Amino acid sequence: MQKTRTVRLRPVRPAGWWFDALLLAALAGLTAALAADRLLGVDRAVADWADAHRPAPAEWTAVVLNYLGQGSPLTLIALGAGVLLAVRVRSVLPVLPPVCAFVLNYLTIGPLKVWTARPAPSASTKDPFLTPEQTLPLFQHELPLKYAQSYPSGHVANAIVWYTVIALLLAPLLRSFDRTVPPRLVTVVRLVPPVVVLCTTTYLGWHWLTDSVAGLLLGLLISRVLRRVPWDDLPLPARFDSPDRLALFTSTP
Template structure:
């Protein structure tokens, strides 16, 4: 009983900002409210107005720049970068703990973003359907029509995976005897990519404005869940060569 109590006392969630669960609840509430509003025909005029504006203000050079910047939100490369960093940190620290970070992020995103897209069944702004049909959520679209626009996976992935990369990069720097990642660089990695991808994915017409907002809300919610995980304190069984050793993520941002 004493060992169990000690173990429970040791495993504490990491702090996040803003602290507490109220902000998580707010993110979910706003996401649900916006989804219900779209289902009842609200906000669609805004989506259509934004689509019409970007379609008329997208010169070739701006289109190319936006396309390049939008690659910052590609989930596949971000996942591979995160796995590579996790393997490198795990090899240098002789611990399997870093591998759990991208694995958990992948599970979180896989179980939320994809199912939400399938469930909401929304066409993209580039759809050839009439505007009043393509903008609808919970629609019944033709078999060949793209119907996975809501929420934006690019935006959600950017929030989640750059948080994972920042965490692993800080751990890697420490194994090299370098100072932790600077607060300025950390904030830049957390803020700039999501903002850039939010703007470019909407500007290119890949997603409706509300798709991008929904992706941002969902990404922030998942990021806060991941940020709370005390990776060094998660109980693991005894592993050969002490591969369950902690101390990998101590003092990360």
């Protein structure tokens, strides 16, 4: 008989819900400030500086590094790691984190982009060829949807969420092959790619600085939700789980 598991939320750092509330308040405050045409000068100054300091070698390096935040490949990598681990441990459990991450991204990032309807900085140099001043404000719903999906940065938010999931799966996956992963490597996987993506996305002019900051805030909020889930303790139907499944993601039996 499968042992009954006590389901408790996992701890995160910083501990407590106050930090989640702070992230949400910061995102709401940033959105309200942009809606009131605040911080647009900062966005313009950063974009103009990047345009003036983007030699070809630096631009191509940034383009290559920005692939670290491509949502579709990251989704496939995370799902592939989850499926491989699921096969190794004979449980559907490892597939749940990437599936939940996809659902949370779908329900938050996309709708917020559609609602805020903000063009990217490049909208003044290619279709729809807006004036530089027209590219800055939010809520330009008169534009075709494909030209007004800059806020928040999906690259940044996706990078934070998907590398959280990849880091979550990395240690148990390697353990299933009798390999260990240094805890510092897991931390590097979670932190370094999102920072690189935030910097390169802004530097390349693909997003305004505030787009990237909003993506950072939203990504961190989703990441904390995923890391709070007690994956090891979730009750699963017997046909989708191994009766002798050990703790994969925590040390809790």
